[in-house]
Amino acid sequence: MSAALLTVPVVRLAHGADLPLPAYATPGAAGLDLLAAIPADAPLILAPLARALVPTGLTLALPHGFEAQVRPRSGLAFKHGITVLNTPGTIDSDYRGEVGVILINLSDRPFVIERGHRIAQMVIAAVTSIAWSETGQLPASARGEGGFGSTGGHS
Numbered sequence: 166m167s168a169a170l171l172t173v174p175v176v177r178l179a180h181g182a183d184l185p186l187p188a189y190a191t192p193g194a195a196g197l198d199l200l201a202a203i204p205a206d207a208p209l210i211l212a213p214l215a216r217a218l219v220p221t222g223l224t225l226a227l228p229h230g231f232e233a234q235v236r237p238r239s240g241l242a243f244k245h246g247i248t249v250l251n252t253p254g255t256i257d258s259d260y261r262g263e264v265g266v267i268l269i270n271l272s273d274r275p276f277v278i279e280r281g282h283r284i285a286q287m288v289i290a291a292v293t294s295i296a297w298s299e300t301g302q303l304p305a306s307a308r309g310e311g312g313f314g315s316t317g318g319h320s
Contacts, residue, residue, distance in 0.1 A: 171289065174226040178202070178263060181222015184281055196236060196286030199223075199266060201278050209278040216250050216269040219284055227258040227289070234288045235266055241284070246272030249285050258292075 175186060181202035189197055202222030203209050211217055227233060235254035241247040250267040266285045270276050278284060 171228065171231070173228070173289070176224045178222045178224065180204075180220065184222055187221075187223070187287055196288045198238070198283040199235065199264065199285045199287050201266075201280060201282045201284045203278065203280050205280040208280070211247070211268060211270040211276045211278060213270055213273050213275065216267060217278075218265045218267050219278060221264045221266065221284075223264045224261055225256070225264065226261065227256065229258050230292055230294075231258055232256060232290055232292050233264075234290055235264070236286050236288060238283060238286055245276050246270060247276055247284075253288075256287075 177184070177186070181200075184200050184202055187197035187199050199221050201209070202220045209217060209219065225233070233256035235249055235252075235256065237248040237252055247268055247270055250269040254267065256264060264287075268278070268284060
């Protein structure tokens with residue numbers, strides 16, 4: 166079974182014109198790899214505990230009812246301590262600015278980001294809009310008001 170293919174308009178900005186569009190690394194991948202659109206002659210050095218907004222050189226127009234989630238790449242997180250600071254970052258369907266990735270270096274060593282480096286992944290997801298139904302009391306549930314570790318397991 167295969168999902169329907171969603172077509173998303175995308176514009177490559179001048180500083181990202183020569184970079185490939187985000188792509189799935191494997192046929193079963195959920196996320197498209199986002200690339201760093203920084204100057205080739207000016208790599209970004211991310212110091213320990215520093216953060217930076219890394220440009221991708223892309224703008225896009227998601228259809229209404231969809232969002233793009235910007236998530237860390239597991240290899241960068243595990244091997245280098247590099248992650249996306251506001252995980253997942255959300256790109257709304259009405260946003261038309263450049264896609265940027267807020268990276269943070271949680272390691273004790275500087276990390277160099279070069280042009281075209283795969284810095285994050287982007288997952289496209291459907292969004293459900295809601296309408297509130299204000300009430301004086303919520304229906305009962307087995308869990309009730311228990312939270313923050315109340316269901317057991319390791320805390």
